[in-house]
Amino acid sequence: xxTIKLSEANVRSGKTNNSLLIAAGLLLIVIAFCLPYLxxxxxxxxxxxxxxxxxxxxxxxxLGLTVxxxxxxxxxxxxxxxxxxxxxxxxxxxxxxxxPYWVGVxxxxxxxxxxxxxxxAISLRVVxxxxxxxxxxxxxxxxxxMHNWKIVFGGADGVGGIPRPFGIDDLKAYYWVCLTVLxxxxxxxxxxxxxRLGRALFALREDELAAxxxxxxxxxxxxxxxxxxxxxxxxxxxLYASAYQYISPDVFSFEQSVTFFAMLITGGADSxxxxxxxxxxLTWLPEWxxxxxxxxxxxYGGLIIAVLIFVPxxxxxxxxxxxxxxxxxxxxxxxxxxxxxxxEGKRLSYLERQDAPAIKSRQPVIFEVNGLKKHFGGVKAVDxxxxxxxxxxxxxxxxxxxxxxxxxxxxxxxxxxxxxxTVSYRGNPIANLRPHLIVKQGIARTFQNxxxxxxxxxxxxxxxxxxxxxxxxxxxxFFNIRSFRDEEKKIRERAEExxxxxxFENYAEKVKNLAYGQQRLVEIARALATEPELxxxxxxxxxxxxxxxxxxxxxxxxxxxxxITMLLIEHDMNLVTQVxxxxxxxxxxxxxxxxxxxxxxxxxxxxxAYLGEEFVRAEA
Ligand SMILES: Nc1ncnc2c1ncn2[C@@H]1O[C@H](COP(=O)(O)OP(=O)(O)OP(=O)(O)O)[C@@H](O)[C@H]1O
Numbered sequence: 001x002x003t004i005k006l007s008e009a010n011v012r013s014g015k016t017n018n019s020l021l022i023a024a025g026l027l028l029i030v031i032a033f034c035l036p037y038l039x040x041x042x043x044x045x046x047x048x049x050x051x052x053x054x055x056x057x058x059x060x061x062x063l064g065l066t067v068x069x070x071x072x073x074x075x076x077x078x079x080x081x082x083x084x085x086x087x088x089x090x091x092x093x094x095x096x097x098x099x100p101y102w103v104g105v106x107x108x109x110x111x112x113x114x115x116x117x118x119x120x121a122i123s124l125r126v127v128x129x130x131x132x133x134x135x136x137x138x139x140x141x142x143x144x145x146m147h148n149w150k151i152v153f154g155g156a157d158g159v160g161g162i163p164r165p166f167g168i169d170d171l172k173a174y175y176w177v178c179l180t181v182l183x184x185x186x187x188x189x190x191x192x193x194x195x196r197l198g199r200a201l202f203a204l205r206e207d208e209l210a211a212x213x214x215x216x217x218x219x220x221x222x223x224x225x226x227x228x229x230x231x232x233x234x235x236x237x238x239l240y241a242s243a244y245q246y247i248s249p250d251v252f253s254f255e256q257s258v259t260f261f262a263m264l265i266t267g268g269a270d271s272x273x274x275x276x277x278x279x280x281x282l283t284w285l286p287e288w289x290x291x292x293x294x295x296x297x298x299x300y301g302g303l304i305i306a307v308l309i310f311v312p313x314x315x316x317x318x319x320x321x322x323x324x325x326x327x328x329x330x331x332x333x334x335x336x337x338x339x340x341x342x343x344e345g346k347r348l349s350y351l352e353r354q355d356a357p358a359i360k361s362r363q364p365v366i367f368e369v370n371g372l373k374k375h376f377g378g379v380k381a382v383d384x385x386x387x388x389x390x391x392x393x394x395x396x397x398x399x400x401x402x403x404x405x406x407x408x409x410x411x412x413x414x415x416x417x418x419x420x421x422t423v424s425y426r427g428n429p430i431a432n433l434r435p436h437l438i439v440k441q442g443i444a445r446t447f448q449n450x451x452x453x454x455x456x457x458x459x460x461x462x463x464x465x466x467x468x469x470x471x472x473x474x475x476x477x478f479f480n481i482r483s484f485r486d487e488e489k490k491i492r493e494r495a496e497e498x499x500x501x502x503x504f505e506n507y508a509e510k511v512k513n514l515a516y517g518q519q520r521l522v523e524i525a526r527a528l529a530t531e532p533e534l535x536x537x538x539x540x541x542x543x544x545x546x547x548x549x550x551x552x553x554x555x556x557x558x559x560x561x562x563x564i565t566m567l568l569i570e571h572d573m574n575l576v577t578q579v580x581x582x583x584x585x586x587x588x589x590x591x592x593x594x595x596x597x598x599x600x601x602x603x604x605x606x607x608x609a610y611l612g613e614e615f616v617r618a619e620a
Contacts, residue, residue, distance in 0.1 A: 035175070036052075051287065054283060056239075058263070058283055060236030060239065061260050065229060068228065070268075070270035070275070071205065074225050074229075075132040076131075077135045079229070079260040080139060080252045080253060080257040081142035081143065082112040082233030083234070084142060084249070084251070085142065085233075085234060086109075086234030087240050087252070088153055089234070090105060091154070092152055092153060092159065095162060108235070111234065113234065117223055117226060119226060120222055153249070162247065163245075164245070165177060181239060185235065189228075189272055193272075194488070196463075196488075197472070197477065203453050209415065210447070210451035211453075212415075212435040214464055216436055224474065266281060266307045267316050268320075269313075274314045274315065274317065277315050278315065286300065348498060348562060351562045351563075366390070367424070368388045368423070371384050372418055373385075373418065373421050374407050374411050374418055382586075385408060385589070389534070390581075391565055393581040394560055394565075394579045395581065396583045397585075397586060408586070409445060409538050411423070413445045414435035418432060445527065446527050446536070446537050446540060448542060450520060454510065456510065457510055458514070459492070459508065462525045463492060464526065465525075465530045466494055466531075468530055471487075495507075498529045499522070502555060517548045539569050539570055541571075546574075549572060553578045556579050580597045592606065
């Protein structure tokens, strides 16, 4: 019996302190709405009011970066361009082309989103730092176009007389409009972070390869990140244009993009509150440093550098770590032991199949690999391998190190394109399909070197497994419609069931804090959450002690009893002999033997190439 120890403090802090956070949040909102009455009156008051509005709309732009960069890890140095496109869409439409205000608003939403999608499509195959370069190029081009395309953008002189919604004249009232829009967008981003799309973005940020192998469509997810990022930039821009009622291209410069970037990083990239903190700080810092006129830039730059070096997770990152530490300490005093039992016999209702095979080895072949080759230049990692798997079987791939086993699984799961050969599942060709489409067919995998999303919690990791089986989109998340809420509930229930099935009952710990063997179980639970019919398991017993390996044998058998067919790579022959229904043996990328356990163990070539005489004597 295995026990799994998890800190309960994290779990508890999530629930018990929610009410405290909500109260603090509500208080802040009330203060934000009352702000106009807390500022000085007269001309100075108007100046401060404009600055407060500027802060609010800048918050919208950085909130966009929170989604694209903080959540999705897509570095963008073009947020001022999207901000500008929003501002200019409204200004040009209403002032230069005389269109109604709300048409301008619609354009101010559409133009940045379409541009964001175009930029996303162009830069999709480019990775992080190169992506930053592409966005810099985009930023510069947009600003040049604003400067030089006079008919559409008014040229260097800018555009004046931009209207406000409902003809609002009063700055106070306009601030409330901006604040309301900001709060609605914050709520949307908050909800999105806790949705399948938010989890997919985090997965992408943490490990693209693992994200695609668990069923996330990288293309769509990145495009979604680009569209939300640019849309929020556009909304900020359109509100900015109406606030000042005059805009010129200089405002939407590369420097402004860098400032947005700095605001995000300073506050804490993956937190909404962090974004607000960073934006407020860097918008008002020039004002606060006004009396140090000569040194202002040096102090401003120095502060940003200090934050980047000493608090890489941003100011809010530090605050929330301290908060968690305190809560953990508080929690540990009165928490129960925090030890939970390895639970056996838990059901996995959504995977229980009516057609689970009663008699093994008489079932039809559902998976076929023919003439599979994978060459890396001159290295023939897999060189013409054939095998098939019957429904409900546990088929094991064995062979010496470097014989091509992992490469086979990488090809079967779509991570590598096959050099030659065919793979079919239930009669459908699946070789060279993109990884998430293979998961959609009902084939999931785990990795030899565990590939979980370490910064996410246990439950979030497993919930990501449900991504391919669910479909909430930005619209349903924004409007918080019932189908979205129901789906989230279902995702959580299924993830909890999968975790309980492998032995977890306590899920709020970050995965990076778990022991190795526990991480293996979470990875299996994540694969189960994809609702697989065929599981590809790459050395699941690696790093486990004999006791844990025995638990794993039981788990494999229980999964098999559900009707899950398995392809297993394993070196631990003790495990192999307990679970294998059929075996294929590889050596130097070629198949050297196959058949039942007995047939393979008796094969002289397998003994010579892999098992060794000692194993045979020990078995005898
Ligand atoms: N991406 C790659 N590029 C170049 N060569 C590779 C790549 N992946 C695998 N190989 C080579 O292909 C061969 C087979 O590797 P593979 O990892 O599939 O073997 P394996 O049987 O899984 O080994 P092990 O049991 O040690 O995990 C090795 O020679 C390896 O160096």
